[in-house]
Amino acid sequence: MRIVIAEDSVLLREGLTRLLTEAGHEVPAAEGDGEKFLRAVAAHTPDAVVVDVRMPPTFTDEGLRAALVVRDRWPDVGVLVLSQWVEERYAIELISGRPHGVGYLLKDRVADVSEFLDALDRVATGGSALDPEVVAQLLARSRHPLGELTPREREVLALMAEGRSNSAIAEALVVGGGAVEKHINNIFTKLGLAPADRDHRRVLAVLRYLGSG
Amino acid sequence: MFLVRDLVSPRTWLAMTSHLAGLFLGLAVMLFFVIGLSLGFSLLVLALVGLPILGLTLRVADWFARVERARIRLMLGVPIPAWPDGIRAGYRWGIVPRWRTLAERAAWGEIGYGLLRFPVSAVAATLSVSVWAVGLVMLTLPLYNSHLPSGGVTFGDMVFRGTPTMAASAVVGLILLLAAPQLTRGFAVADAALARWLLGPRRDLAARVIELEASRERVVDAAETERRRIERDLHDGAQQRLVALAMELGRAKAKFADDPNGARDLVDQAHAQAKEALTELRNLVRGVHPPVLTERGLDAALSGLAALCPVPVDVHVDVDVRPKSSVEAVAYFMVAEALTNVAKHSRASQAKVVVEGHGYPGTLTVMISDDGIGGANAHSPGLSGLADRVSGVDGRLSVEAPSGGPTIIAAELPCG
Numbered sequence: 001m002r003i004v005i006a007e008d009s010v011l012l013r014e015g016l017t018r019l020l021t022e023a024g025h026e027v028p029a030a031e032g033d034g035e036k037f038l039r040a041v042a043a044h045t046p047d048a049v050v051v052d053v054r055m056p057p058t059f060t061d062e063g064l065r066a067a068l069v070v071r072d073r074w075p076d077v078g079v080l081v082l083s084q085w086v087e088e089r090y091a092i093e094l095i096s097g098r099p100h101g102v103g104y105l106l107k108d109r110v111a112d113v114s115e116f117l118d119a120l121d122r123v124a125t126g127g128s129a130l131d132p133e134v135v136a137q138l139l140a141r142s143r144h145p146l147g148e149l150t151p152r153e154r155e156v157l158a159l160m161a162e163g164r165s166n167s168a169i170a171e172a173l174v175v176g177g178g179a180v181e182k183h184i185n186n187i188f189t190k191l192g193l194a195p196a197d198r199d200h201r202r203v204l205a206v207l208r209y210l211g212s213g
Numbered sequence: 214m215f216l217v218r219d220l221v222s223p224r225t226w227l228a229m230t231s232h233l234a235g236l237f238l239g240l241a242v243m244l245f246f247v248i249g250l251s252l253g254f255s256l257l258v259l260a261l262v263g264l265p266i267l268g269l270t271l272r273v274a275d276w277f278a279r280v281e282r283a284r285i286r287l288m289l290g291v292p293i294p295a296w297p298d299g300i301r302a303g304y305r306w307g308i309v310p311r312w313r314t315l316a317e318r319a320a321w322g323e324i325g326y327g328l329l330r331f332p333v334s335a336v337a338a339t340l341s342v343s344v345w346a347v348g349l350v351m352l353t354l355p356l357y358n359s360h361l362p363s364g365g366v367t368f369g370d371m372v373f374r375g376t377p378t379m380a381a382s383a384v385v386g387l388i389l390l391l392a393a394p395q396l397t398r399g400f401a402v403a404d405a406a407l408a409r410w411l412l413g414p415r416r417d418l419a420a421r422v423i424e425l426e427a428s429r430e431r432v433v434d435a436a437e438t439e440r441r442r443i444e445r446d447l448h449d450g451a452q453q454r455l456v457a458l459a460m461e462l463g464r465a466k467a468k469f470a471d472d473p474n475g476a477r478d479l480v481d482q483a484h485a486q487a488k489e490a491l492t493e494l495r496n497l498v499r500g501v502h503p504p505v506l507t508e509r510g511l512d513a514a515l516s517g518l519a520a521l522c523p524v525p526v527d528v529h530v531d532v533d534v535r536p537k538s539s540v541e542a543v544a545y546f547m548v549a550e551a552l553t554n555v556a557k558h559s560r561a562s563q564a565k566v567v568v569e570g571h572g573y574p575g576t577l578t579v580m581i582s583d584d585g586i587g588g589a590n591a592h593s594p595g596l597s598g599l600a601d602r603v604s605g606v607d608g609r610l611s612v613e614a615p616s617g618g619p620t621i622i623a624a625e626l627p628c629g
Contacts, residue, residue: 054504060504060507060508061508084495084498085495085498085499085503085504085505085517087505087509087513087514087516087517088513088516088517088520089505089509089512089513089516090505090509106495107491108488108491108492108495111484111487111488111491112488133520136520137516137517137519137520138516139520140516140519140520140522140525140526140528141516141519141520141528
């Protein structure tokens with residue numbers, strides 16, 4: 001994959017570049033601010049971008065705004081946003097326009113290299129990746145009661161919202177694929193959501209339900 | 214008995230001195246003010262020469278007010294606080310009054326007292342001296358009445374003489390003399406009250422200054438406590454973890470050659486330590502000031518708190534206009550502290566956060582309730598720190614925590 005990076009800390013920019021090249025990806029550009037980053041995306045049309053939320057000059061949500069531009073202008077480019085802090089509100093802003101091909105993770109997650117690469121892969125191929133912390137916030141702020149769900153079903157719902165596939169959920173919970181499917185069907189029935197077959201449509205349904213539904 | 218004691222009490226004679234001194238000072242000040250004000254205002258219309266004259270008059274009034282406050286404190290024993298400096302507009306180049314100064318209640322109060330000082334002292338001194346004198350004369354009349362050239366005091370054609378008249382005179386004289394100190398001091402009390410009204414700040418303002426001084430002190434203390442907490446958290450948490458991490462990496466480095474598997478385990482541990490340190494730092498920063506609060510406001514910031522709380526929290530935020538950042542921060546930390554208590558002590562199964570603010574500037578209402586066991590102590594360090602923070606923005610905190618629950622912590626924070 002070809003990946004463009006926007007990260008203002010030199011240390012992390014170099015580290016990310018090295019991590020991605022070592023994993024066999026190509027990094028044609030790694031920039032330190034939003035404008036240069038957008039120019040690089042226009043020049044290289046990568047498969048995915050990795051963007052830090054806080055960047056100069058304002059050091060507030062520059063990166064998030066740059067990510068939203070990429071999301072809207074280049075629908076085929078996967079957008080993975082990294083941040084020192086994750087907030088449900090930013091996730092909703094990111095997801096509301098295009099719920100597929102986007103991801104929002106804590107920067108710390110880079111430390112688990114294989115999981116991070118997996119998430120980037122999902123984002124680049126039209127899936128999604130949401131940080132467990134964001135999902136916890138979404139569940140806490142859910143505008144619908146989740147009281148009918150069993151604890152296990154809540155776990156499955158959280159993993160679904162993170163953007164994981166059935167097999168990944170099964171692996172994380174150490175259960176069989178059939179059990180996961182059964183839980184998912186129960187969740188959809190209890191929450192009154194229309195059954196959806198493809199992974200990202202399912203995530204979309206869940207996020208809509210939790211965030212703004 | 215006190216009537217007799219008051220005859221020689223220093224307070225009586227200080228009051229008398231004060232009335233007599235006021236005759237002279239009051240006359241001088243009154244003349245100065247009348248001349249200053251009439252010159253100042255008339256020249257103000259003709260040319261701007263009047264402005265410095267007014268300024269000079271007002272400055273003299275300030276100085277006079279200072280002297281008078283000192284006099285009233287020393288002679289009459291009534292302390293009158295000065296107007297707080299911060300709210301007075303002051304002068305340009307030391308003499309030209311700012312426009313706001315010309316409309317100041319403080320300045321005109323001082324001028325007013327200066328103008329009234331002479332008439333008040335005149336009445337007080339004349340009446341006091343007369344009563345003292347008449348009392349003394351009538352009391353002592355029996356001693357020398359018969360030695361007077363006319364054989365007694367004459368009043369028109371009447372001549373006072375004879376034992377019953379003399380006895381009556383002595384009695385009336387005694388009564389007047391005993392009443393004289395009370396009269397003198399009564400004028401002093403009236404004078405002090407007048408000065409309090411004209412020279413002192415409004416009573417609510419004075420009370421407010423005292424209250425603000427106290428709350429400022431508490432806020433500074435709270436900030437200091439907070440800094441110590443951050444220092445401790447950094448020291449006990451992230452710093453220790455980084456030390457452990459560096460140690461494990463060092464051990465791994467030493468082991469690589471002979472024991473690659475052992476080294477791999479150590480690197481695994483170091484990796485876990487590093488991630489823990491990151492989580493701790495992140496939570497610490499959230500506790501100092503969450504970036505999302507500045508960027509997106511209360512509604513967005515409270516999600517993070519709700520998600521961190523092990524007890525399910527229902528968050529409801531309805532705010533039309535974002536309050537100023539200090540108020541938002543207080544509301545945020547109030548919720549943070551309350552939810553920490555919910556998690557630690559309440560044994561609740563459900564908590565609720567409601568934040569409402571309507572109109573501008575208006576008031577922000579913050580309420581946190583839970584269905585736990587209650588019994589929270591409002592004087593605990595956490596809750597009293599919260600009360601200090603709330604009072605720092607002029608808000609009011611109420612804690613309702615009957616034993617057995619439910620607990621309701623609420624605050625009203627003015628947003629203006």
